[in-house]
Amino acid sequence: MMRRVAVLTRHNKGRLISQALLELGWQLTELDSFDTDSLGSFAGERPRFMSPDECALRKAAIAAELSGYDTGIGSEGSFAPGPYGIGTFNLELICCVNISAGWAVTGRFYGPTNVQQWTISNNEALDQALASVPEGQKLLVQQHRYIRKGLSPAEARQQAGSLLINGGEFILGFDLRAHCCPERQQHIRLAAADLVQRIKHQCARCSTPGFWPDKPISGLPCEECGTPSTLTQARQACCQRCGYTETYGSEQRYAAALYCQVCNP
Numbered sequence: 014m015m016r017r018v019a020v021l022t023r024h025n026k027g028r029l030i031s032q033a034l035l036e037l038g039w040q041l042t043e044l045d046s047f048d049t050d051s052l053g054s055f056a057g058e059r060p061r062f063m064s065p066d067e068c069a070l071r072k073a074a075i076a077a078e079l080s081g082y083d084t085g086i087g088s089e090g091s092f093a094p095g096p097y098g099i100g101t102f103n104l105e106l107i108c109c110v111n112i113s114a115g116w117a118v119t120g121r122f123y124g125p126t127n128v129q130q131w132t133i134s135n136n137e138a139l140d141q142a143l144a145s146v147p148e149g150q151k152l153l154v155q156q157h158r159y160i161r162k163g164l165s166p167a168e169a170r171q172q173a174g175s176l177l178i179n180g181g182e183f184i185l186g187f188d189l190r191a192h193c194c195p196e197r198q199q200h201i202r203l204a205a206a207d208l209v210q211r212i213k214h215q216c217a218r219c220s221t222p223g224f225w226p227d228k229p230i231s232g233l234p235c236e237e238c239g240t241p242s243t244l245t246q247a248r249q250a251c252c253q254r255c256g257y258t259e260t261y262g263s264e265q266r267y268a269a270a271l272y273c274q275v276c277n278p
């Protein structure tokens with residue numbers, strides 16, 4: 014049976030998500046009349062008081078409520094320094110809630126991006142920066158309180174002319190909004206595909222979706238002395254409704270002595 018699902022979105026993100034949902038036979042309706050920035054504390058450039066997971070969940074619940082459908086979808090993307098502070102990583106979350114059945118499942122993508130930002134003070138630096146911009150990536154320019162977004166490289170070059178004369182220096186960077194960033198679009202597609210896989214995995218006891226082994230259990234025994242290490246020995250799935258759990262052992266049976274507190278303190 015075709016299930017109707019609503020998503021809150023302003024930047025055509027729905028288009029990126031709907032393709033994956035076809036696998037479930039779901040039809041996505043975009044509620045683009047709703048300005049997610051008006052949600053205040055957790056959208057756009059305003060200060061945040063919620064984790065990305067909470068934001069995605071809340072948007073999904075609002076989408077369901079506004080549409081009157083059982084199922085709503087909310088997405089939340091963020092950029093932050095990567096592990097060990099290296100590079101910039103993109104986290105894309107797509108949460109699906111079913112109000113009447115009472116479950117929520119979140120699909121995710123987390124990985125490195127090629128996000129760039131430059132301080133430009135002359136035409137040579139501008140040429141160099143623009144030459145490294147990937148196909149389809151839109152740009153923003155900023156000088157003090159002046160900011161322009163969604164620019165093609167040609168448009169950015171046009172802006173640059175007067176900015177260099179005006180203030181001598183300006184910021185050039187990637188516009189990271191979903192409709193301006195092809196790499197992010199790809200990450201959103203991957204998060205949507207992850208969501209679909211998680212929804213398809215249902216609890217064996219009560220059929221609630223999202224039965225997914227994402228809880229690592231450490232204690233893989235040392236190959237030399239058998240002491241439990243910090244490495245993962247199994248992954249556990251736990252049903253959010255009935256609490257039924259299943260544990261899946263890892264392929265490795267022993268940890269290298271390198272990871273052992275006793276053999277390699």
Ligand SMILES: [Zn+2]
Pocket residue numbers: 216217218219220221252253254255256257
């Ligand atoms: Zn269950």
Ligand SMILES: [Zn+2]
Pocket residue numbers: 235236237238239240270273274275276277
């Ligand atoms: Zn050991």
